[in-house]
Amino acid sequence: xxxxxxxxxxxxxxxxxxxTINCTYTATGYPSLFWYVQYPGxxxxxxxxxxKADDKGSNKGFEATYRKETTSFHxxxxxxxxxxxxxxxxxxxxxxxNDYKLSxxxxxxxxxxx
Amino acid sequence: DTAVSQTPKYLVTQMGNDxxxxxxxxxxxxxMYWYKQDSKKFLKIMFSYNNKxxxxxxxxxxxxxxxxxxxxxxxLHIxxxxxxxxxxxxxxxxxxxxxxxxxxxxxxxxx
Numbered sequence: 001x002x003x004x005x006x007x008x009x010x011x012x013x014x015x016x017x018x019x020t021i022n023c024t025y026t027a028t029g030y031p032s033l034f035w036y037v038q039y040p041g042x043x044x045x046x047x048x049x050x051x052k053a054d055d056k057g058s059n060k061g062f063e064a065t066y067r068k069e070t071t072s073f074h075x076x077x078x079x080x081x082x083x084x085x086x087x088x089x090x091x092x093x094x095x096x097x098n099d100y101k102l103s104x105x106x107x108x109x110x111x112x113x114x
Numbered sequence: 115d116t117a118v119s120q121t122p123k124y125l126v127t128q129m130g131n132d133x134x135x136x137x138x139x140x141x142x143x144x145x146m147y148w149y150k151q152d153s154k155k156f157l158k159i160m161f162s163y164n165n166k167x168x169x170x171x172x173x174x175x176x177x178x179x180x181x182x183x184x185x186x187x188x189x190l191h192i193x194x195x196x197x198x199x200x201x202x203x204x205x206x207x208x209x210x211x212x213x214x215x216x217x218x219x220x221x222x223x224x225x
Contacts, residue, residue: 017206044204093214102159
């Protein structure tokens with residue numbers, strides 16, 4: 001089956017530190033890969049995505065590259081801010097004809113201290 | 115305009131009651147979903163509807179019944195609520211062209 005494994009948290013960083021959250025996946029076929037972010041008390045928002053091998057998704061200073069050879073989609077940000085404190089979810093989807101079912105990782109809670 | 119909206123945002127109810135959560139999307143998507151997020155933040159799909167037709171029904175107690183009156187709405191009805199049903203429930207929608215968009219969630223607390 002399809003599954004996502006991501007680095008367990010919680011992760012606590014100081015402002016301007018470098019952030020990496022590891023994510024690896026198992027899938028039959030060629031999935032699309034996503035990072036979603038959940039800020040405190042809110043729903044999930046798409047942070048970035050990549051739909052094929054070697055694609056790089058980027059948004060708000062975050063980046064992740066779809067690595068087929070290592071089945072990975074690690075999230076990185078060079079300099080985090082307090083406002084980046086949130087739960088980050090790696091997810092994959094194998095789009096079929098009529099749905100876009102997402103399989104999520106367990107989520108990584110990130111806290112950035114001023 | 116809110117793309118995917120759920121009501122209510124908070125729901126506190128007693129064990130044994132029946133309750134509903136409503137979801138509406140104004141994105142013109144043809145597929146809608148319900149996800150459950152437990153206390154450890156783990157997300158699991160419950161149901162998926164495409165053009166009002168049920169296409170995913172994960173291992174969910176039959177006390178949970180989704181209803182889709184039209185493509186823009188997917189409601190979740192829960193009978194005989196139990197303590198273990200306490201969670202945050204997220205509605206989402208997607209199309210063949212886009213990824214899933216999520217609502218703000220409904221925090222259900224069963225006491």
